Amino acid sequence: MSSILIxxxxxxxxxxxxxxAKLRGERGLSEEDLRVTLISAGDDMVIRPRLYEADxxxxxxxxxxxxxxxxxxxxxxxxxxxxxAARTVTAVRRDGTTDEIPYDRLVLxxxxxxxxxxxxxAEHLFDIDTMTGAATLEAHLRRLPQRxxxxxxxxxxxxxxxxxxxxxxxxxxxxxxxxxxEQVRVVLVERQGEVGPELGPGPRPAIEKALAKLSVEVRxxxxxxxxxxxxxxxxxxxxxxxHTVVWTAGMAASPxxxxxxxxxxxxxxxxxxxxxxxxxxxxxYAAGDTAAALSPAEGRVVMQSCQHAxxxxxxxxxxxxxxxxxxxxxxxxxxxxxxxxxxxxxxxxVTSGWDREVQMTEHVAKDxxxxxxxxxxxxxxxxxxxxLSQAGPQAGWPEYRQPEAP
Numbered sequence: 068m069s070s071i072l073i074x075x076x077x078x079x080x081x082x083x084x085x086x087x088a089k090l091r092g093e094r095g096l097s098e099e100d101l102r103v104t105l106i107s108a109g110d111d112m113v114i115r116p117r118l119y120e121a122d123x124x125x126x127x128x129x130x131x132x133x134x135x136x137x138x139x140x141x142x143x144x145x146x147x148x149x150x151x152a153a154r155t156v157t158a159v160r161r162d163g164t165t166d167e168i169p170y171d172r173l174v175l176x177x178x179x180x181x182x183x184x185x186x187x188x189a190e191h192l193f194d195i196d197t198m199t200g201a202a203t204l205e206a207h208l209r210r211l212p213q214r215x216x217x218x219x220x221x222x223x224x225x226x227x228x229x230x231x232x233x234x235x236x237x238x239x240x241x242x243x244x245x246x247x248x249e250q251v252r253v254v255l256v257e258r259q260g261e262v263g264p265e266l267g268p269g270p271r272p273a274i275e276k277a278l279a280k281l282s283v284e285v286r287x288x289x290x291x292x293x294x295x296x297x298x299x300x301x302x303x304x305x306x307x308x309x310h311t312v313v314w315t316a317g318m319a320a321s322p323x324x325x326x327x328x329x330x331x332x333x334x335x336x337x338x339x340x341x342x343x344x345x346x347x348x349x350x351x352y353a354a355g356d357t358a359a360a361l362s363p364a365e366g367r368v369v370m371q372s373c374q375h376a377x378x379x380x381x382x383x384x385x386x387x388x389x390x391x392x393x394x395x396x397x398x399x400x401x402x403x404x405x406x407x408x409x410x411x412x413x414x415x416x417v418t419s420g421w422d423r424e425v426q427m428t429e430h431v432a433k434d435x436x437x438x439x440x441x442x443x444x445x446x447x448x449x450x451x452x453x454x455l456s457q458a459g460p461q462a463g464w465p466e467y468r469q470p471e472a473p
Contacts, residue, residue: 113126
């Protein structure tokens with residue numbers, strides 16, 4: 068018996084498992100011939116790209132209803148160590164016991180996490196990085212009508228990158244459901260000199276138009292230096308009364324990458340080759356936000372995003388099984404890069420290519436964003452045939468058809 072161990076129950080991990088199971092089935096092997104195991108701390112696949120929305124508890128899919136029907140074994144536990152020399156992973160179970168799980172091939176797909184600051188009052192910061200964080204913010208917002216004081220319905224969002232823009236624009240509508248529009252104030256703080264600095268100039272006019280339409284205040288070239296329960300102080304000395312402060316500034320790969328003796332980039336992602344094998348470390352692959360994978364057609368290292376995590380998972384899972392079966396591996400080749408940024412009640416903006424040429428804006432773009440968020444990124448549950456049909460390196464995104472005008 069050979070064994071594949073996948074660490075992580077997000078997009079890259081789930082699709083790694085599905086693609087490995089698909090190749091196993093195509094070769095007529097049993098679950099005992101090639102065991103595929105996924106280990107994750109939670110029981111659900113969290114639909115992380117939707118955590119900026121209201122009611123985040125809905126944004127999950129039970130892992131057992133995805134993996135069980137395709138014969139993937141799931142272990143519940145928190146991984147605390149990886150020994151690539153011994154080919155074992157150490158995990159703590161929920162009952163406090165510790166397991167050492169052996170593997171023949173490993174896929175590290177443990178994702179990324181927000182980099183929280185060490186500034187005074189950081190304990191008062193909210194985030195939407197995890198289900199717990201998003202649910203905590205949701206509960207806080209629902210309690211705002213019972214609170215008193217200046218800034219009760221003011222929210223400060225720190226970081227005007229992709230996540231910051233989505234939560235800032237969405238908070239306008241979420242807060243307006245709690246009180247009158249006149250009482251709602253959303254302030255977006257960005258230390259760079261422009262909004263969406265990593266998105267480039269292409270979509271910026273559409274983003275700025277949306278922020279103005281929603282009356283989101285933008286403070287550029289400054290940062291937060293202190294947080295309290297009732298507000299923030301900016302580096303320029305400005306005090307803003309705000310009962311809600313959301314931190315979105317900065318992401319890093321899962322700290323589990325530090326157990327793998329290989330080069331890592333500035334985000335902590337492991338250096339992988341064209342087959343998603345970690346360079347210099349036998350029998351270890353990486354996928355998703357843990358992998359600094361190159362898109363060969365575009366000559367760029369992919370982004371930490373759902374769009375790139377899904378195909379990386381599909382390629383890594385196929386290749387890790389093919390490796391054990393002495394078959395040819397398939398080079399990682401994702402679809403062309405696109406950006407689909409939600410902008411709350413102002414709609415969305417869709418761009419194509421690394422120069423981010425705008426393709427759609429406002430509510431036409433919003434329709435595509437909702438199709439992606441509510442349909443495309445969800446794996447089929449209780450349906451092994453549907454799941455496996457979408458697995459493997461050849462499976463891409465569905466074709467989008469713009470709705471016809473009424």
